[in-house]
Structure formats: structure tokens, C-alpha cells
Amino acid sequence: MQIYLDHGATTPAHPEVIDLMASVMRSQWGNPSSLHWWGERSTMAIERARLQVASLINADPEGIIFTSGGTESDNMAIVGIARQYCTPQHMIISSVEHSAVSLPAHYLERHGWEITRLSVNRQGQVDPAELARSLRPNTVLVSIITAQNEVGTIQPIEKLGQICRHANVLFHTDAVQAIGKIPINVQVLPIDLLSLSAHKFYGTQGIGALYINPLIAPLIANERSLIPLIQGGGQERGYRSGTQAVAAIAGLGLAAELAEGELIAESRRLANLRDRLYALLADIPELVPTGMRGNDRLPHHLSFYHQHIDGRRLVREMNFAGIAISSGSACSSGKSEPSSILLEMGYSPIESRNSIRLTLGKSNNETDIDWTAMVIHQILHRLA
Ligand SMILES: Cc1ncc(COP(=O)(O)O)c(C=O)c1O
Structure with missing residues (x-):
């Protein structure tokens, strides 16, 4: 999948x-x-x-x-x-x-x-x-x-x-x-x-x-x-x-x-999927949501930092499992650099380096969300 x-x-x-x-x-x-x-x-x-x-x-x-x-x-x-x-x-x-x-x-x-x-x-x-x-x-x-x-x-x-x-x-x-x-x-x-x-x-x-x-x-x-x-x-x-x-x-x-025609319905659908994924990941205390919640957040957007695991490592692990996500940290001279955005928001360099982003779209459905949550649980359990 x-x-x-x-x-x-x-x-x-x-x-x-x-x-x-x-x-x-x-x-x-x-x-x-x-x-x-x-x-x-x-x-x-x-x-x-x-x-x-x-x-x-x-x-x-x-x-x-x-x-x-x-x-x-x-x-x-x-x-x-x-x-x-x-x-x-x-x-x-x-x-x-x-x-x-x-x-x-x-x-x-x-x-x-x-x-x-x-x-x-x-x-x-x-x-x-x-x-x-x-x-x-x-x-x-x-x-x-x-x-x-x-x-x-x-x-x-x-x-x-x-x-x-x-x-x-x-x-x-x-x-x-x-x-x-x-x-x-x-x-x-x-x-x-x-x-x-x-x-x-x-x-x-x-x-x-x-x-x-x-x-x-x-x-x-x-x-x-x-x-x-x-x-x-x-x-x-x-x-x-x-x-x-x-x-x-x-x-x-x-x-x-096309975007204008479906904006309201699609945004509502994506916000429901987003909130479903947040709920399914809420039992992982090491995975901490970042950014706003509710109306002041993009409807298709989830972001976290992990307390111990580098964001780029999580991106690679998810990729092996067939799921594309991204990390906020950049790579400089082979080393992970913390996300400057999270640093500006007051997060520590480690928290900022360990950030990930998941952004949903048209092709995603509830099955994708449930599968993704299951894969994240498995990966984090294995890396713990
Ligand atoms: C907020 C924001 N501004 C500008 C850009 C750059 O847009 P483009 O890739 O079309 O040059 C991006 C791309 O990721 C973006 O997210």
C-alpha cells in the first residue's frame, strides 16, 4: 500500500x-x-x-x-x-x-x-x-x-x-x-x-x-x-x-x-480526516503536535515533533513503509539541522530537528488514515 x-x-x-x-x-x-x-x-x-x-x-x-x-x-x-x-x-x-x-x-x-x-x-x-x-x-x-x-x-x-x-x-x-x-x-x-x-x-x-x-x-x-x-x-x-x-x-x-468548486466540501472532508489521524495518534505521548488546532490551522495539515527521534529518520522509516511525509529539518553537511520555523516558535533545537509534517489531499481516505496511524505506532514501537 x-x-x-x-x-x-x-x-x-x-x-x-x-x-x-x-x-x-x-x-x-x-x-x-x-x-x-x-x-x-x-x-x-x-x-x-x-x-x-x-x-x-x-x-x-x-x-x-x-x-x-x-x-x-x-x-x-x-x-x-x-x-x-x-x-x-x-x-x-x-x-x-x-x-x-x-x-x-x-x-x-x-x-x-x-x-x-x-x-x-x-x-x-x-x-x-x-x-x-x-x-x-x-x-x-x-x-x-x-x-x-x-x-x-x-x-x-x-x-x-x-x-x-x-x-x-x-x-x-x-x-x-x-x-x-x-x-x-x-x-x-x-x-x-x-x-x-x-x-x-x-x-x-x-x-x-x-x-x-x-x-x-x-x-x-x-x-x-x-x-x-x-x-x-x-x-x-x-x-x-x-x-x-x-x-x-x-x-x-x-x-x-476546480478548487473553487469543491473548496468548502473538500476542506471539511480533509479536516475530518486530519482530526481522525490526530485522535489515532493521541496515545503516543512522545509525538507532540505543533502549531494551532482548530480553525486557525490548515484543514489538511498535521505537524508534530518526536521527543527522541530525528524527523528525517522518521521520514525515511515511513518511506520504507510506503508512506510519504516530510520533515521540517534540513540537511546541511550530512547533518540534520533544526527547523528554523520551530526554533522561532520557541522549541528547543532537538525538538525542532525532530519535527515532521503530514499533509492530506484528494486521494486520501479513512483507510489511508487508519493504516498510517497503525504504521506510525509500529515504527515508533520498534524504534523505542
Ligand atoms: C509558503 C510557500 N511559499 C512559497 C513556496 C514556493 O512556491 P513554488 O514551489 O511554486 O516556487 C512554497 C513551496 O513550498 C511555499 O510553501
Whole structure:
């Protein structure tokens, strides 16, 4: 029996997405910038996808810019906004961002920018009051992850965004893990920029989008422009040059439409499976849950640390048993390095090194959950 419980790393493309992409590659392969019929057919595929992605987050389609994925969208938001300023300013991120945000921020810091990293509590949440205290007259952007990839904690995005709106500071959120799992409505939430990635919701790898709220366009056109990272032929309204990946974009659009249609029911189903697995593992005192519980946690996400066993070892043992999970620790020079996210949440280096993550998805059912719980019991009994 093989069970895939690593949907936070990537999801398999939906069969309908694969079929559509194959058909686009066969019959809509023109260059979308070409003025002839072939070009127009590709443009139609792209514009349809733009509507589908916009609908998923209730955005104005004008605001959707296709990119190569979450990493590029994050870099475009952080570095693109910063490059507008001739002199270094101030930016705020959280201390639990994905490296696609934290490393561009670090890069800016090395070039004279001041970066404030908001602390988090033991569940991984930032405190909106700390954000309000951290704003400065020269703060130009706040970037806070919607839902943390390692521990599944959802941030108080509405409150954080409101604080930024009030202070007239742009607010970006990396929603790569949250899209398709929890409803996100950018007409209601005060979000100016949002990153998403197709391969986390049954599209394919290498395609994503950055949403830029068109209402900030007047600001952007004046003193707060987002300078594109990739310049060239001026595609994507000049924000992201390069001939668009038509088939992958069409696939992203369909994945967004499918995700929108089943979001509520599928999230509820996954949350039930998640809670079933938590309950089945609750009798193992050495396996300690991390992150939030309940509504402030991604519905498909479980995370733990083991009191004695290295997370990477558990991943390997589970892999031998045919079950794919992931660990928060990284490998450096052959040695396990603790998860920086858990360290920031106040866990010890050993606890942080021993962290694991299980992320459920469409293919999983109750049998998978019961089998996984049984395998984990067996492995931990053997390693004890
Ligand atoms: C929170 C978060 N942001 C950004 C990324 C990067 O996205 P991509 O793989 O599309 O570049 C990931 C990928 O795991 C992620 O989890």
C-alpha cells in the first residue's frame, strides 16, 4: 500500500488539468503576442485562466499576473516594491516566512534596508499589536505568510491587513499553502499583493501568479511602482516579460476553477480526516503536535515533533513503509539541522530537528488514515 501524505510539498496534477494542457499544447500553441489567429487562440486560453484564477480569490482579473510559481511571485512582491525606491527603506516580515520571502528580505538588508521580523507565539502566530508597534514612517511593505507551510498555522490576515491599510502601507501575503484550502476573498480581506502557486492545488509545477490589487495601481504608477524583475517583451502588462507558458497557465486556470468548486466540501472532508489521524495518534505521548488546532490551522495539515527521534529518520522509516511525509529539518553537511520555523516558535533545537509534517489531499481516505496511524505506532514501537 502506498500513501502520499505530502501534499504541502506538491500535489499531483488533476487528470482534467493534464488533459486540458495536452489539448492546449496540441491546438493552442501559438505565441500569445502574435496578432494572427494562432496567437489569438493562445491569448484566449490565457485570458480564460486569468478569469478563473481571479474568481478563486474574488479578484479583479486585471490584477492577476502569471509567474513561474510561488517563489517568483514572492520575489517580485518583495524586491519589485523595494526597487522602486532610490534609497533603502523599512520592510516588515514575520519570522516564520518561507525562504522565498525571507531570503529576498535578507538580500535587501544586505543592501541597507531595515527589516523587522515579527516574532510568533508557540503556535506560530504573529501578534497584530506588534505589527502596529513596528510600523515606521518609512515602512513601505509588510509581508506575512497566510498559512505557515511547516506547522499549518493560519495568521490573522484580516487584522494585519487592516493595520497596514490604516497606515497606508502595502500588504503582501504568501498564500501558496492556503489557496484552495481556505476561502480567500481579496475584496473583503485588505490584501494588496498575494502569491499563489498551481502545484499546491492540483495544477502543475512552474506556474503561479502574483495578484496586485488594481486599486493600488495609481500608487504604483506614481511613487510606489513595483519594478518588474524580468524585463523584455512587456508581456503580462509589463509586470512579467517572457512568452507566457500557455498550457501551464490554462492548467492553473482549470485547477483554480476546480478548487473553487469543491473548496468548502473538500476542506471539511480533509479536516475530518486530519482530526481522525490526530485522535489515532493521541496515545503516543512522545509525538507532540505543533502549531494551532482548530480553525486557525490548515484543514489538511498535521505537524508534530518526536521527543527522541530525528524527523528525517522518521521520514525515511515511513518511506520504507510506503508512506510519504516530510520533515521540517534540513540537511546541511550530512547533518540534520533544526527547523528554523520551530526554533522561532520557541522549541528547543532537538525538538525542532525532530519535527515532521503530514499533509492530506484528494486521494486520501479513512483507510489511508487508519493504516498510517497503525504504521506510525509500529515504527515508533520498534524504534523505542
Ligand atoms: C509558503 C510557500 N511559499 C512559497 C513556496 C514556493 O512556491 P513554488 O514551489 O511554486 O516556487 C512554497 C513551496 O513550498 C511555499 O510553501
